[in-house]
Amino acid sequence: MRVLLASPRGFCAGVNMAIECLEECIRIFGTNIYVYHEIVHNKYVVDRFSSQGVKFVNEVDEVPEGAVLLYSAHGVSPVVRQAARARKLRTVDATCPLVTKVHLEAIKYAEEGYNILLIGHEGHDEVIGTMGEAPESITLVESPEDVDRLEFAPGAKLAYLTQTTLSVEEASAVITRLEQRFPQIEHPPKEDICYATTNRQFAVRSLIPDCDVLLVLGSQNSSNSRRLMEIGQSLGKSAHLIDGRHELRPEWFDGAERVLVTAGASAPQVVVEECLDYLRETFGADVVEEVTREEHVNFPLPRELRQMARVQLQ
Incomplete structure (x- = not known):
């Protein structure tokens, strides 16, 4: 064979950064810390941290007031951030910068009055977080058939974004149908698939x-x-x-x-x-x-975590 x-x-660089964030949090605060959803979608990684005492939660109200909460690589919506502030949690944002890029694009297009078509999979953590940035402005589309069911007036202000982890071919099929139906549709200058x-x-x-x-x-x-x-x-x-x-x-x-x-x-x-x-x-x-290709991408740890580390050293 x-x-x-x-x-x-x-x-990838985003996963590396998120895992390093959690390891650094453990070094600074010990293992009595919480992570909103899985730090990354991998059973081996999650089980390794769980065995050390890290707790993964699906709701912010599962976290004791004043505790440390890490946001996963997939990002969270503003509603989650507000809930964390209300519970006075010390938060560390391990969102992949490429996911954050999509969040910022959603905010920008929504503020400019666009209807946003988000190409992605319903229920995925990344999609939930992105849609939470502008829920009144975003419509999820998963397939060319979904595009055929869209009802927008001719000339409507439309823009599309994509989940970062889609199949290139899968996304291309949906984008092609969107551009056929809505020739005026806009998109970010750089694609969202990472x-x-x-x-x-x-x-x-x-x-x-x-x-x-x-x-x-x-x-x-x-x-x-x-x-x-x-x-x-x-x-x-x-x-x-x-x-x-x-x-x-x-x-x-x-x-x-x-x-x-x-x-x-x-x-x-x-x-x-x-x-x-x-x-x-x-x-x-x-x-x-x-x-087949070389990769040389690295993301630094979040600013708030670097500041926490400096405070600990003082």
Whole structure:
């Protein structure tokens, strides 16, 4: 068996920053801290922090007054921030800067009187946070069929934004339909789908044609990880989204000569290495890393966290 290890894969700059935020909070405050929703959508990462005593909550009122609350990488709505202020919580914002960019675009377009079409998946944390910035101005669209059901007057002020973790092809199909129906529709100068999502999808599309099986390391609730699996399935390949080695099944590899392994933007390298060890031990796999694009993006820790660290040192 020959294993192609896709690169880039795994943690993106936003996930790295969010995890570093939580680790720094633990260093400063200890483990009696709270995180609004999962810090990133990955079971391994969340379980690791939970085992240290970090508490993940779905509602702000689950957090004791005056406690430390970290906002996850996916961002939160103004309603959540207001609730945190009302409970006098010490907050740290670990929102990915690329998600914050979409929030700011939503605010800008809403203030200018636009009806905003947000391309994304209903119920995703990022979509909930973005829509919360201007709920009266934003309509969620998930498919070209959703676009066909929109009712806006000719010449209406329209703009579209996208969830950062969508499939490039999925978003393009919706955008094409929007521009066909509403030629006047506007959009930000730079696309919203993040560089890491695009790069991981490009790697899979580039490498999968010569492979029999695709393994994607990532959790089921990770949007960008699911998109990677779906790319493999759309090209007729056997594709599996798994959290780690314990979910592997030997029958997946019957007759497989070439296996492509990648990881979603919130999946740590350790789970990748464990799966590679399984393939080496079970099938004598030869692993070759295939680099399709280079990444050199880093995000600094939030200003409020850097200030907290300085205060602690004084």
